[in-house]
Amino acid sequence: MTHPASTSTPSIAALAVAIGLTIGVGSPAARADEAASADSSLEATLSSLRQAGLDDEVAYDLVRSLTVEVGSRFAGSAGDRRAVAWATQKMEELGLENVRTEPVVVPRWIRGEAEAEILTPHPQKLILTALGGSIGTSEAGISAPILHVPSLDALEAIADEEVRGKIVFFDQSMSRQRDGSGYGQTVGIRSRGPSRAAAKGAIAVLIRSVGTGTHRFPHTGGTRYAEEVAKIPAAALAVPDADLLAAQFDYGKPVQVRLRLTSRDAGEAMSANVIGEVIGRERPDEIVLLAAHLDSWDLGTGAIDDGAGCATMMRVAQMLRELPQAPRRTVRVVLFANEEFGLSGARAYAEAHADDIEKHVIGIESDFGAGRIWRFRTAIDPSALSQTEVLRTALEPLDVEWGGNEARGGADLSPLRRASMPVADLSQDGTLYFDYHHTDDDTLDKIEPAALSQNVASYALFAYWAAETEADFGRVTPPAR
Numbered sequence: 001m002t003h004p005a006s007t008s009t010p011s012i013a014a015l016a017v018a019i020g021l022t023i024g025v026g027s028p029a030a031r032a033d034e035a036a037s038a039d040s041s042l043e044a045t046l047s048s049l050r051q052a053g054l055d056d057e058v059a060y061d062l063v064r065s066l067t068v069e070v071g072s073r074f075a076g077s078a079g080d081r082r083a084v085a086w087a088t089q090k091m092e093e094l095g096l097e098n099v100r101t102e103p104v105v106v107p108r109w110i111r112g113e114a115e116a117e118i119l120t121p122h123p124q125k126l127i128l129t130a131l132g133g134s135i136g137t138s139e140a141g142i143s144a145p146i147l148h149v150p151s152l153d154a155l156e157a158i159a160d161e162e163v164r165g166k167i168v169f170f171d172q173s174m175s176r177q178r179d180g181s182g183y184g185q186t187v188g189i190r191s192r193g194p195s196r197a198a199a200k201g202a203i204a205v206l207i208r209s210v211g212t213g214t215h216r217f218p219h220t221g222g223t224r225y226a227e228e229v230a231k232i233p234a235a236a237l238a239v240p241d242a243d244l245l246a247a248q249f250d251y252g253k254p255v256q257v258r259l260r261l262t263s264r265d266a267g268e269a270m271s272a273n274v275i276g277e278v279i280g281r282e283r284p285d286e287i288v289l290l291a292a293h294l295d296s297w298d299l300g301t302g303a304i305d306d307g308a309g310c311a312t313m314m315r316v317a318q319m320l321r322e323l324p325q326a327p328r329r330t331v332r333v334v335l336f337a338n339e340e341f342g343l344s345g346a347r348a349y350a351e352a353h354a355d356d357i358e359k360h361v362i363g364i365e366s367d368f369g370a371g372r373i374w375r376f377r378t379a380i381d382p383s384a385l386s387q388t389e390v391l392r393t394a395l396e397p398l399d400v401e402w403g404g405n406e407a408r409g410g411a412d413l414s415p416l417r418r419a420s421m422p423v424a425d426l427s428q429d430g431t432l433y434f435d436y437h438h439t440d441d442d443t444l445d446k447i448e449p450a451a452l453s454q455n456v457a458s459y460a461l462f463a464y465w466a467a468e469t470e471a472d473f474g475r476v477t478p479p480a481r
């Protein structure tokens with residue numbers, strides 16, 4: 001469609017402001033009227049976007065299309081390439097502007113097969129999956145005694161000779177929280193556990209899945225081998241299987257397990273960040289960044305992680321594109337490549353845009369499923385906080401509360417955040433998110449359409465406000481890590 005903004009006639013006052021001639025335009029009262037009418041038109045647009053978001057069915061159709069027509073899309077896989085083509089075509093169909101891809105080199109890793117069984121005291125099969133990046137075992141597998149430890153700290157307190165030659169089993173439970181904070185408290189066993197155990201002489205690692213599900217779905221996720229330590233195979237047990245393995249210790253006998261993984265690295269592959277825009281009518285070079293990640297783990301169909309985020313951001317941009325006039329600033333949707341296995345797309349984007357990072361006035365990411373949004377936070381210059389009030393008021397009917405100026409931003413925003421880009425968070429209710437996260441069970445049926453629509457409404461309000469407001473969000477020093 002053509003864009004009406006290019007043909008609309010700006011008001012005299014707006015035109016005067018645009019060309020820097022504010023002197024002599026109307027009386028102070030007229031200028032106050034102009035400001036009041038700008039406020040009421042902002043409020044009216046927010047109100048209509050909120051209703052359109054709540055009525056929306058397009059985002060659900062998009063995530064259904066992605067999960068049905070593409071499915072899993074792990075970095076560098078055939079599904080990843082199909083996803084890039086899918087997103088490019090959909091953005092074109094939605095009428096976004098400047099639709100393009102930017103190349104990203106991604107590491108390629110093959111999961112292979114995972115098998116494990118308890119050998120003693122009570123032989124049983126275990127359900128598990130490799131941690132992302134794990135090396136494989138030998139073809140025959142590894143048979144070894146299990147060292148049962150409740151945490152990384154507990155392992156550090158054990159003498160190396162007790163660890164040497166064993167399979168370390170990190171048995172730490174994740175708590176269920178609306179804000180997902182249980183994840184950060186537990187994920188260290190997955191990301192750092194294997195190298196911590198290897199440094200003390202362990203030959204493999206099993207972890208209790210970092211998740212809250214009670215079904216027999218193991219939760220994968222990336223592990224990070226430390227440079228100076230031997231790489232050892234590492235896998236996650238489904239939660240009931242972690243319970244089963246832990247219960248073997250009740251008998252006072254040695255617990256032995258056989259583990260076989262055929263995971264392997266497979267070099268590098270090409271992927272891409274997929275980008276589409278709504279070009280700003282007054283400040284096209286200023287960018288409001290809407291982020292999600294296009295890749296998924298290889299297990300499920302990536303509905304909640306992060307098909308929902310992709311669909312939300314694409315639909316929100318389309319809603320802004322269809323307004324009678326575009327907002328002042330450019331709204332740019334970036335669907336990042338390979339968030340899950342090393343943030344390749346986020347790093348490539350920050351490098352490719354190093355010269356105009358300061359033009360990214362604020363960023364937000366949806367990467368926490370499709371639960372209802374319950375909180376809005378920012379990390380902007382405090383002088384701009386009063387300007388958030390119109391948005392906070394607009395979010396109230398959606399039951400979104402204000403959470404202060406300590407937003408963290410999503411993982412894909414972290415390189416831009418290090419370059420001082422302001423960020424905001426619209427926090428989804430994560431109570432159920434970690435039942436499905438990084439499992440075979442991350443599928444479309446886990447998305448509640450009404451909750452997804454509430455997401456669309458919330459992000460649409462944020463995106464329009466951030467692109468339309470005159471507020472200067474400044475540059476924000478990221479928190480020390």
Ligand SMILES: [Zn+2]
Nearest residue numbers: 305306339367
């Ligand atoms: Zn994600």
